[in-house]
Amino acid sequence: MIFNYIPVLRSGASCRFPFVNLDVINSENGRLKNVFALVDSGSESNIFRMDVAEELGLDVSSGEKVVFGGYGSGKIDGMLLPVDMQLWLGNTPHRWKAEVIFSDAAKERQVLGQEGFFDQFEITFRRKSAEFEIS
Amino acid sequence: MEQQGIDIEKYPGEWLALEPGTWRVVAHSMVLREAEEEAHEKGVERPAMFSCPTADHPYVGHGVILSREKTKVNDF
Numbered sequence: 461m462i463f464n465y466i467p468v469l470r471s472g473a474s475c476r477f478p479f480v481n482l483d484v485i486n487s488e489n490g491r492l493k494n495v496f497a498l499v500d501s502g503s504e505s506n507i508f509r510m511d512v513a514e515e516l517g518l519d520v521s522s523g524e525k526v527v528f529g530g531y532g533s534g535k536i537d538g539m540l541l542p543v544d545m546q547l548w549l550g551n552t553p554h555r556w557k558a559e560v561i562f563s564d565a566a567k568e569r570q571v572l573g574q575e576g577f578f579d580q581f582e583i584t585f586r587r588k589s590a591e592f593e594i595s
Numbered sequence: 596m597e598q599q600g601i602d603i604e605k606y607p608g609e610w611l612a613l614e615p616g617t618w619r620v621v622a623h624s625m626v627l628r629e630a631e632e633e634a635h636e637k638g639v640e641r642p643a644m645f646s647c648p649t650a651d652h653p654y655v656g657h658g659v660i661l662s663r664e665k666t667k668v669n670d671f
Contacts, residue, residue, distance in 0.1 A: 466618055467600035474600050481615060481643035493627075496613055496645040509646050511627050526663050540663070567608060568648045 461549040465590040478585060478592045480572070483546040484508065484560070486516040492546075495570060499583065499592065503573030504528075506545075506560040512570075513541065513562040526561055538563035545576070549594060556580050601645065608649040612642035623647075 465476035478499040485492045493512055505528065513520050523539035538561035546555040558576030572578075584593045601611065601618060612622040612634035622633035627644060634642035 469600040469602040470604060479645075481613075493631075494641050494643050496643040509627075515627050524663060567646055570646050 461595065462591050462593050465587070465592070476587075476590050480547065480594070482548075482572075484512060484516065485544040485546060485555075486518055487544045489517050491516045497570040497572050499577070499594075500569075500571040500573055501578060501583075501585075503571045504575060505540075505573045506558060506571065506576045507538070507566045507573070508560055508562055508570045509566040510539075510562045510564050513539070516543070518543070518562075520562065523562070528561060528563075536563055536565040538565070547581075547594070554580070601647075603647050606647040609647050611645040611647055612639065613645050614639050615641065615643050618643075 463478065463480055466479045467474045467476050479496050480499055481494055481496045483492050483494055493515055495508060495512060497506075497508070507528075510520070518541055520539050520541065523541040526538050526540045527535050528538055529535050540559050540561050542557060543560050544555060545558050546553050548554075556576075558580075560576065582593075582595045586592060601613070601620065606620070606623050609623045609625055610627045610630040611620050612630045613619065614621050614634075621637050621639050621642060622630045624630040624633065631642060631644060
């Protein structure tokens, strides 16, 4: 399925990014959140805001504490928890189990990374055409 | 469908409820549930919830795990 890059307005300019919306599900209670996240091939992990975990009713204390980072020397705390994820490709839902880092630092970006997203699909970016394909 | 840009400078740190397809902002709040419920009231059944960045700076990548604690913790 083809997705469009989404324009984001910043500092008076428009930049386009590959976002998708997908369902994050707590399979124990059936709660679901439809989140809009960046498809980020540079990220090792899926990273969502902590309040998503809270809204899903996940037991955050049962997770695994992780420290993660990106550029620079900053180290960020997060909790790694298993969830179900579901992406609709047209009328067909694709559901899988994935680990997600929940962290307050994800206020800057919620991202879909290599483990738990890219490993589920064939993903092709066509930036010049402002589209990407997930199959 | 018309596709609008998401004005991230307008809603720093907020949750935006977006209408799938147009990505129009139909509701916003610092609280996830409030933005979602307002979108429902406005007739958007399944809004896509977008976390607006708090700072206006380019994003350069994230998400390299530096350490994992193998045991479960209860003090986080």
